[in-house]
Amino acid sequence: TLVSKFNESAATIPQLWQLLWHFGRSCVAPSSRDALLDAVIGLDSILSTTGENAAYKFRLHGTAILTEDPKEVEKAHK
Numbered sequence: 001t002l003v004s005k006f007n008e009s010a011a012t013i014p015q016l017w018q019l020l021w022h023f024g025r026s027c028v029a030p031s032s033r034d035a036l037l038d039a040v041i042g043l044d045s046i047l048s049t050t051g052e053n054a055a056y057k058f059r060l061h062g063t064a065i066l067t068e069d070p071k072e073v074e075k076a077h078k
Contacts, residue, residue: 018045037062 010016022042029035067076 013046015045018042033066 006016006020019042022038022045026035026038026042029038063073063076067073
C-alpha cells in the first residue's frame with residue numbers, strides 16, 4: 001500500500017515526515033500566504049542537500065515582505 005511504501009521510505013529518509021507535516025499544514029492554512037510558506041518549508045526540508053533547512057531565511061524574508069508595521073516585525077518573525 002501507499003502507507004507502507006511511505007513508511008519504508010521514511011525509515012531511510014527521516015525528512016519525509018517533516019515534509020508530510022508541512023504539506024498537511026499547507027492544505028488547511030487559513031491564507032494562501034501561509035499555505036505557500038508551509039509548502040516551501042516542507043519542500044526545502046526534503047530537497048536541501050546541505051542538511052540545513054532554510055526556515056530561518058524564509059522567516060527573515062517573509063517578515064520583510066509581510067510586515068508593514070515596524071511594531072509587528074518581532075511578532076511576524078516568530
